[in-house]
Amino acid sequence: MTDAKPLDVVGIGNALVDVLSHENDSFLTEHGLMKGGMSLADADRAHALYDAMGPTTSVSGGSAANTMVGIASFGGSAAFIGRVRDDELGEVFTHDIRASGVRFGTAPATEGPATGRCLVVVTPDAERTLTTFLGAAAEIGPEDVDAELIASAEVTYLEGYLFDQPSAKEAFRCAATAAHESGRRVALTLSDFGCVDRHRDDFLTLVDREVDILFANEAEICALYEVSDFDAALQRVSKHCEVAALTRSARGSIVVSGDEVHVADAHPVDGSVVDTTGAGDAYAAGFLFGFTHGHDLGRCGRLGSLAASEVIAHLGPRPETSLKDLAAPVLQ
């Protein structure tokens, strides 16, 4: 019975555990890290960086996984497809996502690289800079895309990061096809400006032909269209996909769908901004929860802002407070 229940959203992405430390800006320079970006690292490079980091906190992460947890926190129904190994961090990832109420059934790898991890350096301005060792997360392929699960979900949500690995990219395409064949919608997050640079042509074609709902921040959407001006990117994207939700940090977000344009202000943060890790993931969660529960696009944007404001007020990318409770005044 539980399995037959239709889902709001199924997400596919890299299953990662985040390992976070606070460092000064000089740490980024010393280690050749581009602030706010995500770079991939092999095991040796990741190990060397970890050795250099200060004391760490470990929490489950992964962009699409964070978004699914956010949707569940709003009271929505979500599933996740992604791969861990059968090791200690894999157990942590699996525990946390299930304990958050997200359906997660991808079998762990029993050989090959360890569970993936993302080294998160948080600087005093609360910006996060990511270095990802994909590990087992890269071992996802079209065979992991459960077509029935995809068909049961109103929206299939995909990470742009998946394009960094050939088999994950295939899984991505396979999921998008399955969703559309079932009359479902496909949502994409561009993930990272570096990721957009690496896959611009693919992403342009995707946005034009396959993506119904696009999530991007200012740097990503400007990188996609190779423009330096947000408004120029906005004019372009409105012609290319059904709905685009474009986030601009403290300046809030713009939601555009054809001629319909909404401005959602950033939601005030309770306390100070501690760590922006997961802000975009949380925004997508709020937006997609609203979208799959029949709210208008303006309110979807506001729910996104609300979720992001919770996540940036503490260390780590997933909500620590029930988003359903926080959203109650908005949804009344």
Added chain:
Amino acid sequence: MTDAKPLDVVGIGNALVDVLSHENDSFLTEHGLMKGGMSLADADRAHALYDAMGPTTSVSGGSAANTMVGIASFGGSAAFIGRVRDDELGEVFTHDIRASGVRFGTAPATEGPATGRCLVVVTPDAERTLTTFLGAAAEIGPEDVDAELIASAEVTYLEGYLFDQPSAKEAFRCAATAAHESGRRVALTLSDFGCVDRHRDDFLTLVDREVDILFANEAEICALYEVSDFDAALQRVSKHCEVAALTRSARGSIVVSGDEVHVADAHPVDGSVVDTTGAGDAYAAGFLFGFTHGHDLGRCGRLGSLAASEVIAHLGPRPETSLKDLAAPVLQ
């Protein structure tokens, strides 16, 4: 040269990684946990409890290890003796304690149980309830007590928890003897009221004959003397060891040494009390830093309160802000 430098404090204790989640009080009842206490669990029991917990955050812990990290955060010099396994959590523990500036050289176990972990349930009142799977931490024995290291440290700091395992208890006794033979001081934390109940006779003898500096909270010192009144316990302890620092949560602490009695108020918390995990460990850090840097006992108590106030303002048992910076106004 570095190794030859005298140390402020060397700590011996259980090397653990803390796995924390927020739960309601009913969770404690359902799982038969006594609020505020520490119970030992085998791997199966720990696994079952972990499965029942909500999403978790993992940070390095272990009582004496936390205290050593606190001393280093004050700018003091500290070393730690304790055992992990050569697994992922063992790597995390080792990374974090070294990254905090604490000398840690105990070789990891290459076989036997996994690195120990402490499941920490934080209830809405910020109280923490501990369930510990000792794992490799229990595999510590007298052969791990580096007599030279002990001789080089002004104070040897021991966890009462060590008495829960026969070989760890032997390590404890061996370290105390080595410290006294070198003319050094021995400090003990009673750790937990349940632990005091299990080892009352041993602890009474220890406090009388071997312990120079005793740390205990109200429940522990009352359990030791089997009295229900704090003042009654205070009158007893002042006759039994050189210095006793007795903590009373929000009511601050009392430091007693013969006829000398100091009252140190609780230090105001920046924000709200989030999680009391590590409060006692941090208090001991502040106290021992002060003690090994020539401060009077009243100030030692105030430094303890200051350190505790930092640690209870966030999730996890170790300081996130430099205690040296926080203490600067007090030490001027």
